[in-house]
Amino acid sequence: xxxIRLLVGTRxxxxxxxxxxxxxxxxxxxPHFAGWEIYHLKGSPVAPDRLYASQTSGWFGQVVQRxxxxxxxxxxxxxxxxxxGDAGTHQWYDGTPHPWEFKRVxxxxxxxxxxxxxxAGAEDAALFRSIDGGDSWQELAGLRKHGTGPAWQPGAGxxxxxxxxxxxxxxxxIFIAISAAGAFRTDDGGLSWKPINRGLHSQYIxxxxxxVGHCVHHIAMHPARPDTLFMQKHWDVMRSDDAGESWKxxxxxxxxxxxxxxxxxxxxxxxxxxxPIKSDSEHFPIDGQLRVYRSRxxxxxxxxxxxxxxxxxxxxxxxxxxxxxxxxDSCGVYFGTTGGQVYASPDAGETWQAIVHNLPSVLSVEVQxxx
Amino acid sequence: MTATVRVELPAHxxxxxxxxxxxxxxxxxxxxxxxxxxALELAYPMLEGTIRDHTSKLRRPFLRFFACEKDVxxxxxxxxxxxxxxxxxxxxxxxxxxxxx
Numbered sequence: 001x002x003x004i005r006l007l008v009g010t011r012x013x014x015x016x017x018x019x020x021x022x023x024x025x026x027x028x029x030x031p032h033f034a035g036w037e038i039y040h041l042k043g044s045p046v047a048p049d050r051l052y053a054s055q056t057s058g059w060f061g062q063v064v065q066r067x068x069x070x071x072x073x074x075x076x077x078x079x080x081x082x083x084x085g086d087a088g089t090h091q092w093y094d095g096t097p098h099p100w101e102f103k104r105v106x107x108x109x110x111x112x113x114x115x116x117x118x119x120a121g122a123e124d125a126a127l128f129r130s131i132d133g134g135d136s137w138q139e140l141a142g143l144r145k146h147g148t149g150p151a152w153q154p155g156a157g158x159x160x161x162x163x164x165x166x167x168x169x170x171x172x173x174i175f176i177a178i179s180a181a182g183a184f185r186t187d188d189g190g191l192s193w194k195p196i197n198r199g200l201h202s203q204y205i206x207x208x209x210x211x212v213g214h215c216v217h218h219i220a221m222h223p224a225r226p227d228t229l230f231m232q233k234h235w236d237v238m239r240s241d242d243a244g245e246s247w248k249x250x251x252x253x254x255x256x257x258x259x260x261x262x263x264x265x266x267x268x269x270x271x272x273x274x275x276p277i278k279s280d281s282e283h284f285p286i287d288g289q290l291r292v293y294r295s296r297x298x299x300x301x302x303x304x305x306x307x308x309x310x311x312x313x314x315x316x317x318x319x320x321x322x323x324x325x326x327x328x329d330s331c332g333v334y335f336g337t338t339g340g341q342v343y344a345s346p347d348a349g350e351t352w353q354a355i356v357h358n359l360p361s362v363l364s365v366e367v368q369x370x371x
Numbered sequence: 372m373t374a375t376v377r378v379e380l381p382a383h384x385x386x387x388x389x390x391x392x393x394x395x396x397x398x399x400x401x402x403x404x405x406x407x408x409x410a411l412e413l414a415y416p417m418l419e420g421t422i423r424d425h426t427s428k429l430r431r432p433f434l435r436f437f438a439c440e441k442d443v444x445x446x447x448x449x450x451x452x453x454x455x456x457x458x459x460x461x462x463x464x465x466x467x468x469x470x471x472x
Contacts (some may be wrong), residue, residue: 035383058382059433060421061466076417080425203411 004069004326005368006344007051008336009038012360014053016071019355023332023346026355032074033065040107040321040364042070047115048368052134054105054120062104064120064134077134081105081122084141090124091153100124107321107364109164113171121161125152127190140190143176150214155179155215155234156280161370162320163219165227171204175229175244180215183231185244196244198227200233217260218320222269230272230299232262232320237274239299255286259322265348266331270298271351273325273333275318281337284315292333294349303324308352309343316341321364328369336362374398376407381434384422384465388415393462402457404436404441405448422465437464 005019006026013031032038036055044050049070056062062081065074081102087229092098103123111117120128120137126144128137143149152159163177172189175196182197200214215234221226231238235258238247251257256276265271272295278286285291290309295301316339326332333345340359345352379393387392388431396410405428412419423430428448430436439453439461455461 034386036386055423057383059381059431060387061431063387063417063421079420082426 002298002328003370004328005043005048005330005370006274006324006334006342006355007041007053007071007364007366007368008095008342008356008359009040009053009321009364010336010360010362011037011339014038014041014055014071015356015359016163017342017355021328023328023344023352026344028356029071030222031360032071033063035239037045037059037104038061038363039104040366042108042110042366043070043368044110044115044118045112050110050133051112052108052118054108056104056363062102064105064108066134078130078136081120081126081128082139083126083144085138088106088144089150090159090333091151093154095153099149100126102126103158103358106133106160106162107164109166111165112168118153119164119166119174121164121176123158123160124154125159125161125181127161127174127176129190140186142186142191143184143267143371146182146184146226151212152178152181158269164217164231165219165221167221168223168227173226175219175221177216177219177231179217180234181212183216183229184221185243196240196368197247198242199246200231200238201236202234218262220262220264222264224330227270228298230262230264232274234258234280237262250295252300252302254293254297254302259318260319261335263323263325263333266325266327267329268296271296271348272299274302275323275335277317282316288313289313290314290316290333290337292349292352293343302361305349305352307350308345308354319363321366322362324365324367326367326369332367333367334367336365338362372399374402374457375459376402376410376456377459378407378411379462379464381465381467383461383467384418387417387421390415395459398457402452403449404443404446404463407452407463408448435466435468437466438462440453 002021008015013034014028039054041053051067053065082356087100089097105120107121109119116133165175167173191322227243239250316337323335336342339359
């Protein structure tokens with residue numbers, strides 16, 4: 001029988017939650033790395049017991065942890081992230097040049113084919129790769145140096161590279177997203193990159209054709225249809241059907257199109273999930289009602305999913321990497337909140353239950369479907 | 372002559388290094404901040420980059436070093452530490468700044 005393993009990163013440690021395929025009863029292991037911020041954990045698709053975790057602290061800097069037994073034991077691996085050559089400058093909040101400074105790893109994306117290869121998305125924005133299981137890291141500097149880098153600016157959470165999407169059909173293609181620079185694509189394995197932001201409109205950018213500067217919060221892709229991308233921007237939910245060459249808005253009837261997470265059903269490439277958040281100044285659900293919205297038509301038309309979710313006095317947020325979807329036949333949807341709850345739906349969003357209630361503020365949720 | 376230097380770590384780094392609050396490092400020659408931290412990182416490689424920058428070797432901004440009830444954070448890393456530290460009578464303290472609410 002299949003098993004499910006959830007990898008939950010929080011402000012004060014990591015937690016590993018496991019269940020059988022029914023997904024009703026869960027065991028909780030943790031906190032791992034107690035007291036440290038765990039921005040993200042993720043398992044290798046080809047060696048599921050190989051996990052990577054980004055452990056970080058304002059005091060002590062960055063640590064990367066690796067497990068080879070599904071999160072039972074961990075070893076610190078390489079944490080030396082050095083920008084390639086002269087790091088140069090990006091723009092600071094006030095528009096002045098600011099030197100690139102490494103702060104932390106927001107997202108770790110293991111290779112689809114090799115357990116020792118893993119990508120790391122960093123703040124200040126850069127993409128690093130390890131081909132030795134995290135022992136050493138090299139920057140894929142073509143991204144930062146393709147030309148627009150000096151114009152990038154941080155979003156409120158810092159200038160973070162938070163999304164890394166690998167294309168199963170084309171190993172040379174990678175999509176990434178940066179707050180608040182936008183989305184970028186490489187078609188040659190990371191040597192050269194291009195901005196893919198045409199069609200995005202941001203109120204604070206007067207130029208409607210601005211190549212960069214958009215605050216992309218997250219991007220999702222169905223592996224069977226890699227040219228179709230779904231984006232939750234700061235405001236606006238967007239869709240591209242040409243690998244990011246152009247974007248169209250699909251916010252439709254959402255009650256607010258601000259939010260952080262977006263994800264795609266495991267078996268229905270046109271079924272999407274978002275969690276609408278009231279606004280950029282009020283990071284909580286509208287009217288204190290926690291609602292996941294689902295579109296089964298690739299956008300435009302959305303339905304609220306509420307059964308089992310709090311519908312009164314709920315003022316949590318769901319951060320950009322805090323939603324995940326398993327691949328069982330009746331696909332499971334999971335998300336974590338800044339209030340420390342992790343919700344699970346074993347039936348594609350129809351019903352929900354809180355599988356833990358009182359963790360530290362949740363930063364990320366990933367899921368592994370294990371045989 | 373070999374000196375045994377006591378180093379007291381903050382709780383987060385004890386957890387990272389899977390060690391007790393106080394660790395001992397053995398040093399030949401002059402006992403300086405640099406010598407202590409070099410020896411500490413050699414014994415506990417997972418601490419590299421968590422106390423000082425990998426490349427510049429500068430102390431991370433939110434950490435301070437104390438010895439014999441004095442803040443020695445701003446001493447040159449090559450200046451000798453107090454004799455009581457080199458004699459093992461007083462620990463070399465690595466302390467995280469108190470910040471947050």
